[in-house]
Amino acid sequence: MILTDTHSHIYDTAFDDDREAVFERALQAGVTRILLPAIDSRSHDALFDLCRRHPQHCIPMMGLHPTSVNEIDDYRTELDRVERLLHEPPAGRFCAVGEVGLDFYWSTERKTEQIEAFRRQIELALELRLPLAIHTRNAWDEMLATLGDYAGQGLRGVMHAFSGTEAIYRQVKRCGDFLFGIGGVVTYKRSETAALLPCMSPDDLVLETDSPYLTPVPFRGKRNESAYVRFVCEKVAEIYGLAPDDIAERTTRNACRMFGS
Numbered sequence: 308m309i310l311t312d313t314h315s316h317i318y319d320t321a322f323d324d325d326r327e328a329v330f331e332r333a334l335q336a337g338v339t340r341i342l343l344p345a346i347d348s349r350s351h352d353a354l355f356d357l358c359r360r361h362p363q364h365c366i367p368m369m370g371l372h373p374t375s376v377n378e379i380d381d382y383r384t385e386l387d388r389v390e391r392l393l394h395e396p397p398a399g400r401f402c403a404v405g406e407v408g409l410d411f412y413w414s415t416e417r418k419t420e421q422i423e424a425f426r427r428q429i430e431l432a433l434e435l436r437l438p439l440a441i442h443t444r445n446a447w448d449e450m451l452a453t454l455g456d457y458a459g460q461g462l463r464g465v466m467h468a469f470s471g472t473e474a475i476y477r478q479v480k481r482c483g484d485f486l487f488g489i490g491g492v493v494t495y496k497r498s499e500t501a502a503l504l505p506c507m508s509p510d511d512l513v514l515e516t517d518s519p520y521l522t523p524v525p526f527r528g529k530r531n532e533s534a535y536v537r538f539v540c541e542k543v544a545e546i547y548g549l550a551p552d553d554i555a556e557r558t559t560r561n562a563c564r565m566f567g568s
Contacts, residue, residue, distance in 0.1 A: 308551060310540060311342070311513070311514065312342065312514065313562050314440065314488055314490070314515035314516065315515070315533045316519065317329055317343070317357065317533060318357045319350070329533065330361060330365075332532065336534035336535075337537065337555070338537075340366060340562070341364060342366050343368060344406035344440050345371075345389075345406065346406065347372060347385055348385060366399070366400070366402045366566070367399070368403040368404065369393050369401045370403075370439075371407065373407070373410040373421045373425065376417055377414055377417050382424060386424055386427055389431070393431055402566040404438070405465075405467070406441075408425060408443050408467075409422065410442060410443070412444040418449070438465065439462075441464055441465065442467050442468070443467075447475055451479070458481065458482045463484035463485065464483070464565070465486045466479055466486070466487050467515065468515070469487040469488055470492070470500060472503070473503060476506065488512075488513055488514075488515040489504070489513070490515045490516055490521050491517070491523030491524075491531060491535065491539060492521055494523040504543065505546065512543065514539050519532070523535050523538040524538065525538070537551075540558070543558075
């Protein structure tokens, strides 16, 4: 089984004590590529260091996370840094502009600033012909309105940790070439994601962990890691009545098409 974890933060400080062991466990589980979205400049060094040490398996993204827009007063300087790095990658190619998006769960005080930052990064993705890795939390109305403004312009990417409805799934697809990231939440009891999957095509999916967050069953409550994408694959296969190898092959093919081989 060959798997791709399309969204993992194993450069996070949560892995400082055993990062190389975590990476080796991922390889042993069949995870041949780990895509690493950026958050902000406070973790860039760790991100690039991991990609330099494992250039065949760890591939970076570059973007400014919406919650970082809340936290960093001078977020426009951060956006300037994102733009410079996207034009001159320091550790191999960037496979996407991410992690970007809108998050109004913690606060709505900087809603305007988040939308501004998201729009600027959408425009960078279009300019550079890169996909987006998009985070959405408590912001679907604003997300769909923003994406709709760029429909028909070559917009593409992945809706990370997708938690929308069937109607949202179809609206997003009308905005551009989008895939939908499925992670550990699909393994939880009474998971809305699991209930939604029969309405979605497996050819629209990629697998992810969001390590160290959103750990799947049977390790829920513990730190997540990229090796656990295997449990996500098995649950998705169960829902569709397909073999895990089939889901692994389809989702890895989808990831390669979107992010490059």
